[in-house]
Structure formats: structure tokens, C-alpha cells
Amino acid sequence: MRARGGWLQTRPIALCGALVLAVLLVGCTNTPPPPLVSSPSTVASSTPTEPARQLTVGVSSVAGGYNPHNLADQSTVTTALAQLLLPSVFRSAADGSPELDRTVMRWAEVTNADPFTVTYQVRGDASWSDSAPIAAEDFVYLWQQMRNSPGVVEPTGYQLITDISSTDGGKRVEVTFAEPYPGWRTLFQSLLPAHLLKDAPGGWSAALAESFPAYGGPFAIKSLDAARGEIILERNERYWEQPAMVDQLVLRRADQSGIVSALGSGNDQLALVGTDSEGKGELAALGDGIELFDVPQPTVASVLLRPIGEVFTDERVRSAIASLLDRNALIEAGADGGPSAKLRADSLVRAPSSPGYRATMPGDVPAASQDNDRARRLLTEAGYQWDGESWLDDEGDPLRLTIAAPEGVAPYTSVAEELRDQLSTAGIDVTLRSPDPRALYGDQLNTPSVPLEEQTETTAPGPNIVVGPQGRGGDPASVLAQTFGCRAIARSDDSDAAPDAPPANAAAFCDPELQPSISAALTGRLPLAEVLARVEPRLWRQSVVIPLFQLADNLAVRPDVSEVDPGPPLDGPFAGATTWRRTSG
Structure with missing residues (x-):
């Protein structure tokens, strides 16, 4: 009886404990589990971060x-x-x-x-x-x-x-x-x-x-x-x-x-x-x-004189335009005295802050210095005439060029405005456009070439001149190929690009005579230094890519x-x- 009596005496306590436990279990069951995945919609704890x-x-x-x-x-x-x-x-x-x-x-x-x-x-x-x-x-x-x-x-x-x-x-x-x-x-x-x-x-x-x-x-x-x-x-x-x-x-x-x-x-x-x-x-x-530091970006602001259309396929016209440029003023307009001002880019492949960088621009190429006399001579040789105010072709129409820079992206808009002013002052009819960046690089610079006799103002393959970024952060041989290489690179589906394929690079440039050397550097058949010594002087004289400066930020801590x-x-x-x-x- 004591055992029974003891059980009877403790039973109410046990029941109470069971009820309390049940209430706690119900409360826990009603509480939703914490999120398992961190995602853009994840909501953090209500407790503010210290x-x-x-x-x-x-x-x-x-x-x-x-x-x-x-x-x-x-x-x-x-x-x-x-x-x-x-x-x-x-x-x-x-x-x-x-x-x-x-x-x-x-x-x-x-x-x-x-x-x-x-x-x-x-x-x-x-x-x-x-x-x-x-x-x-x-x-x-x-x-x-x-x-x-x-x-x-x-x-x-x-x-x-x-x-x-x-x-x-x-x-x-x-x-x-x-x-x-x-x-x-x-x-x-x-x-x-x-x-x-x-x-x-x-x-x-x-x-x-x-x-x-x-x-x-x-x-x-x-x-x-x-x-x-x-x-x-x-x-x-x-x-x-x-x-x-x-x-x-x-x-x-x-x-x-x-x-x-x-x-x-x-x-x-x-x-x-x-x-x-x-x-x-x-x-x-x-x-x-x-503490303050300069932090270079893997990007070089550049001017591309794209060899497309009837005007810019003529190397004399591209070289004339390059001769008209005041490159120092373009760099000043973009760098504006900030950390980029110390990173003048005088190489076609390496950025100024990259290991192994050295200036490779020859002093006598058109982009090296402003030379109005050379520009006049080259434009005259290309069939243009100076009427005292502007340059005209053999039919009396003005030499027209289109500059594009990605909309709202510093420093390219500032450089493009300075470039427009320089060319307009020199008698070139210039239109400045600022397309959406994705439209510019996704569509306008990748339009298949149109035969010259079929080109109109609306079908011409993109702008003549582009002010924008060029990547300089990876393998230098790959940078050379991406900037100047032709599209015919070995692939799993076909080894040759279709005749109407978009250009291989934003500059729409391809030199079949230089391509074997570029491919040899890319695949390691020839040392990059040997290839650059051979091709870079010639590329400078093509007046297609004119690097200005490497972008950089200030880090303050x-x-x-x-x-x-x-x-x-x-x-x-x-x-x-x-x-x-x-x-x-």
C-alpha cells in the first residue's frame, strides 16, 4: 500500500509535469524553422549587428x-x-x-x-x-x-x-x-x-x-x-x-x-x-x-579607331585622325588629377601597374604626338580636300565620324567629349553617342561586316570610334589575342569563322599576316617577348588601339x-x- 499510496501521491505532480512539457512542445512546433539558405531575400535576425x-x-x-x-x-x-x-x-x-x-x-x-x-x-x-x-x-x-x-x-x-x-x-x-x-x-x-x-x-x-x-x-x-x-x-x-x-x-x-x-x-x-x-x-x-593607397584596376581606358566602313578601312585616314589627337589632353580629361593620372598607358598589352610593364609606343607613330601637318598630308593622300573649315570627300560631302562611349560610365564620357571637341576643331563632322553599355558591347560592336556598296547610315557596322575599357588583368598573350587577334581560333564545332561572323575583338581588327605570330604566343610556340618585339611596333602604326591610362581608385583606411x-x-x-x-x- 505504501508503494500504491506513494504512486497516488506523486501522480498529480507527474501529470502537471507532462502538461507543462506538452505546452512547451506545442510552442516549439508552432515556431517556424530558421532559413537554411542565404539568398538575396534572406532576412537577418532582428538583433542589430554590433x-x-x-x-x-x-x-x-x-x-x-x-x-x-x-x-x-x-x-x-x-x-x-x-x-x-x-x-x-x-x-x-x-x-x-x-x-x-x-x-x-x-x-x-x-x-x-x-x-x-x-x-x-x-x-x-x-x-x-x-x-x-x-x-x-x-x-x-x-x-x-x-x-x-x-x-x-x-x-x-x-x-x-x-x-x-x-x-x-x-x-x-x-x-x-x-x-x-x-x-x-x-x-x-x-x-x-x-x-x-x-x-x-x-x-x-x-x-x-x-x-x-x-x-x-x-x-x-x-x-x-x-x-x-x-x-x-x-x-x-x-x-x-x-x-x-x-x-x-x-x-x-x-x-x-x-x-x-x-x-x-x-x-x-x-x-x-x-x-x-x-x-x-x-x-x-x-x-x-x-592610410591612403592607390589601387589600380585591371582596366585601361582606350580609344579604338575601328577599321570598318569605307572611311576607316583606309589606314591613312585612321593615322590622320590619330595625328589630330592631343593624347595628353584626353588623359587629363579622364584622369582629372586622380590616381589614374600617374598610370599613363604606353603599351598595347600590359597595364602600367602589371609586372613586366614597359612603354612600347614608338616616338614616330601617329598617336605619339599631335601633328596637324601630318594629318593634313594623310587626309589629302586619302582623297579629302580642305575647304577652309572642314574636310570634304571627292563628292563634296564632309568627313563624318561617330564616337561612342558607354552611357554614364566615368571616365569614358569625359574622354569622349574632349575627343569630339578636338576633332570638331580640326574640321571633322563628329556625332557623339552614349548607348547603354550592354547595347554597345553586346550588339553595336559585334555586328557582322556589311559590304561597302551596301552600307548606309543605318547599316554601317557600329561606330567608327569607341572610347571605353579594355581588360588587362590576365595572361598577356591572351590579352594580345583578345585585342588584335582574328576570330579563326580552333574550336570544337568549326575551325573557321563564318564570313559574316562578328569581329573577334571590339576594335574589329584582323591582320592575317600578324595572326600566326599572335597564335604562336597564345599557344606557347614562341616566347611572348619575341612576338611582342615583332608585332607591337606594327600594331602601333595601324592606329587602331590607342591606350590612354589605367583606371585606379584611392583606398582610405x-x-x-x-x-x-x-x-x-x-x-x-x-x-x-x-x-x-x-x-x-
């Missing part, structure tokens, strides 16, 4: 698009987001040389000489933020788009690829090339999520136009508000490697004075901003231990932030953002 766990970076712009492989999208913020959000096979070491990114790869090496084959082993735990693996389909997608899409940066290495196969669930990727390619380590940077983009509306032209559908790097996007001028990045909760030291990075747009003020007050902890002479001086005047530096050459500071620390609130 100042010490957040870094705010002042930038000049946060506007899209954000595809690092498109010429039209090249910008400081695009480079930054690619480094923070996208996986790469190789990244730049401190000296600028390619270094295997072991947060993504196990190994990558040449596994066959004939045919030339490179095998990549992707880490088994490397995945996109929606849990899809980073795998072979991402390699295939980037290859296909870079091979076939217009207006991309450094496509020539991808055009040498004939096949990509895979094993090990897509984690072992075998890439076969038509010819040896010494620059293979520069391929497959900033891989994109193929499973989300390959069938997306708008295709490649719309890829990353406004945001990112998934992430494969240490950060994810919490919010992207281009109109407001702010991008908030947070740690990617699905990142498989060492997490970033800060919880959030905020990229905040402001003008020069606004950024200087925010740095001075501590609202911004650092800034990466394009400046003119005034803004650079204001940053230097902040004092209080703020407050003393309450550590581990921030300019980064590897042409990569910038965001390459090391996972180690950034804020030492005080």
Missing part, C-alpha cells in the same frame, strides 16, 4: 550589372562582389602570379600533352548557397558563354577548349584544348551558378544584371538597393571554409565630399573610391592616422580597422576581406 562586427565601405557607385566577365559591367564594385561572392579556381598571389584557391579546389594540373588536357579536382564540400554543388556544369556554362558571347573579357583561352567532361559526380573536371595553352591558370575565375542561369530569362546578357541568384564565396547579399546606393553583405552561412572575421560588409555610395565626411566622422571605416585631384587632396587632409591593404596587383583590397577586423566600435 558596430565592431560590421564594416562600412564608401564607394563611388553600386550600380549594376555585376557580371565580371562582361566588358560592359567592369567596375570597382563588380570586381569586389566577384571576389566576395563567387568561387575561382585560381586567384592572384601577393606577387600577382596565379595561385590555386584551395578553399574551392583540391588540385589542378596538366594531365596530358596531346591533346593538351587540364584536370581540375573540386572540393567535395564546395557548394552554392542553395546547396547545389560547385561542379563541372559550372565550368561548362562559363566555357560556352565565353566562347560564343560578344563583349566578354579575355575569351581567347576559352575558344581553345574543345571539350569538357567530368567524373566523380562532377567534382573531377577534364578540360581538353585544341592546342597547348600556357595561360590555362587564368581560366575559370568567378564561376557562375549554371543550374540557375543556363535557362534564366534573358540568357547571358541578363546574367547578374541586377543581383546574384546564389553565392559560392564567404559572403552573401542581404540586400542590394542600387537606387538607395547601398549593398549589405553578410557572412554566407553555407560557406564551408573559415568564416569572415566580420558579420557584415556595407558598401555605401556617396560622392567625394560625402565619403571624405563619412571617413572623418567614423561612419565609414574605409573607402575605395575614384577621385579627382580635389578629392584626392581632401582624403590626404583627413590625417588622424588614415581608418586606424580602427586592421588587415586591410591594397591587395594583389590588379585584384584590389576585397581579395583579403575575410581577414578584415574592426578594432573598436
Whole structure:
């Protein structure tokens, strides 16, 4: 009876405990689980991030698009987001040389000489933020788009690829090339999520136009508000490697004075901003231990005199126009006394801040110095006459040229306006157009050639002159091929381009006599230095590509932030953002 009585006495207590437990279980069941995937729509905890766990970076712009492989999208913020959000096979070491990114790869090496084959082993735990693996389909997608899409940066290495196969669930990727390619380590940077983009509306032209559908790097996007001028990045909760030291990075747009003020007050902890002479001086005047660095971009502002149409296929006309240019004034208009002013570009292949750079422009080529007398002689030889105010052809019509610069993109609009004024003063009838960047590089510079007798004002293949960016961040032999090479590069489907195929480069240039040397440098049959010594003087005299200056930003860092530096050459500071620390609130 005691046992029974004891049970009876404890039963009410047990029942109460059971009821309390049931209530707690019901409450837990009604609470929704936390989100599993970090995505553009992810909502963070309601608890605000502590100042010490957040870094705010002042930038000049946060506007899209954000595809690092498109010429039209090249910008400081695009480079930054690619480094923070996208996986790469190789990244730049401190000296600028390619270094295997072991947060993504196990190994990558040449596994066959004939045919030339490179095998990549992707880490088994490397995945996109929606849990899809980073795998072979991402390699295939980037290859296909870079091979076939217009207006991309450094496509020539991808055009040498004939096949990509895979094993090990897509984690072992075998890439076969038509010819040896010494620059293979520069391929497959900033891989994109193929499973989300390959069938997306708008295709490649719309890829990353406004945001990112998934992430494969240490950060994810919490919010992207281009109109407001702010991008908030947070740690990617699905990142498989060492997490970033800060919880959030905020990229905040402001003008020069606004950024200087925010740095001075501590609202911004650092800034990466394009400046003119005034803004650079204001940053230097902040004092209080703020460190300043110049950060060159992998981009050179250039003028392209495209050999298309009846006018510019005549080398004498291109050389005459090049002789009319005041190159110093064009550089001043674009650099405006900022950090780019010290990076005058006098090479057709390497950027001024690149390892191995040296000036190669001969002193007697048309672009080297303004020479009105030479311009008059060349135009007269080409059949034009000076009537005292303008240049006329043999039918009495004015010499008309069209200049294009991407709309709203500094510094190209400023350079284009100065160029228009120079040519107009010299008696050339000039029209300046500012198309949307994607329309310019995706369509207008890639129109198939039209026979001269069929050309009209509306069918002429794009503008005569283009002021815009040229990529200079990769393998120099690939830069040479992408800038001046012909389209007939070995491919898996056909070895020769169709007669009406778009031009192989934005300048619409192809010299069949130089192409064998360019191909020999690309495939390693001849040393690049030997090829450049042979072809670069001739390319300068063609007056097709006139480089001006390398773009650069100012990096300003407050003393309450550590581990921030300019980064590897042409990569910038965001390459090391996972180690950034804020030492005080």
C-alpha cells in the first residue's frame, strides 16, 4: 500500500509535469524553422549587428550589372562582389602570379600533352548557397558563354577548349584544348551558378544584371538597393571554409565630399573610391592616422579607331585622325588629377601597374604626338580636300565620324567629349553617342561586316570610334589575342569563322599576316617577348588601339580597422576581406 499510496501521491505532480512539457512542445512546433539558405531575400535576425562586427565601405557607385566577365559591367564594385561572392579556381598571389584557391579546389594540373588536357579536382564540400554543388556544369556554362558571347573579357583561352567532361559526380573536371595553352591558370575565375542561369530569362546578357541568384564565396547579399546606393553583405552561412572575421560588409555610395565626411566622422571605416585631384587632396587632409593607397584596376581606358566602313578601312585616314589627337589632353580629361593620372598607358598589352610593364609606343607613330601637318598630308593622300573649315570627300560631302562611349560610365564620357571637341576643331563632322553599355558591347560592336556598296547610315557596322575599357588583368598573350587577334581560333564545332561572323575583338581588327605570330604566343610556340618585339611596333602604326591610362581608385583606411591593404596587383583590397577586423566600435 505504501508503494500504491506513494504512486497516488506523486501522480498529480507527474501529470502537471507532462502538461507543462506538452505546452512547451506545442510552442516549439508552432515556431517556424530558421532559413537554411542565404539568398538575396534572406532576412537577418532582428538583433542589430554590433558596430565592431560590421564594416562600412564608401564607394563611388553600386550600380549594376555585376557580371565580371562582361566588358560592359567592369567596375570597382563588380570586381569586389566577384571576389566576395563567387568561387575561382585560381586567384592572384601577393606577387600577382596565379595561385590555386584551395578553399574551392583540391588540385589542378596538366594531365596530358596531346591533346593538351587540364584536370581540375573540386572540393567535395564546395557548394552554392542553395546547396547545389560547385561542379563541372559550372565550368561548362562559363566555357560556352565565353566562347560564343560578344563583349566578354579575355575569351581567347576559352575558344581553345574543345571539350569538357567530368567524373566523380562532377567534382573531377577534364578540360581538353585544341592546342597547348600556357595561360590555362587564368581560366575559370568567378564561376557562375549554371543550374540557375543556363535557362534564366534573358540568357547571358541578363546574367547578374541586377543581383546574384546564389553565392559560392564567404559572403552573401542581404540586400542590394542600387537606387538607395547601398549593398549589405553578410557572412554566407553555407560557406564551408573559415568564416569572415566580420558579420557584415556595407558598401555605401556617396560622392567625394560625402565619403571624405563619412571617413572623418567614423561612419565609414574605409573607402575605395575614384577621385579627382580635389578629392584626392581632401582624403590626404583627413590625417588622424588614415592610410591612403592607390589601387589600380585591371582596366585601361582606350580609344579604338575601328577599321570598318569605307572611311576607316583606309589606314591613312585612321593615322590622320590619330595625328589630330592631343593624347595628353584626353588623359587629363579622364584622369582629372586622380590616381589614374600617374598610370599613363604606353603599351598595347600590359597595364602600367602589371609586372613586366614597359612603354612600347614608338616616338614616330601617329598617336605619339599631335601633328596637324601630318594629318593634313594623310587626309589629302586619302582623297579629302580642305575647304577652309572642314574636310570634304571627292563628292563634296564632309568627313563624318561617330564616337561612342558607354552611357554614364566615368571616365569614358569625359574622354569622349574632349575627343569630339578636338576633332570638331580640326574640321571633322563628329556625332557623339552614349548607348547603354550592354547595347554597345553586346550588339553595336559585334555586328557582322556589311559590304561597302551596301552600307548606309543605318547599316554601317557600329561606330567608327569607341572610347571605353579594355581588360588587362590576365595572361598577356591572351590579352594580345583578345585585342588584335582574328576570330579563326580552333574550336570544337568549326575551325573557321563564318564570313559574316562578328569581329573577334571590339576594335574589329584582323591582320592575317600578324595572326600566326599572335597564335604562336597564345599557344606557347614562341616566347611572348619575341612576338611582342615583332608585332607591337606594327600594331602601333595601324592606329587602331590607342591606350590612354589605367583606371585606379584611392583606398582610405581608418586606424580602427586592421588587415586591410591594397591587395594583389590588379585584384584590389576585397581579395583579403575575410581577414578584415574592426578594432573598436
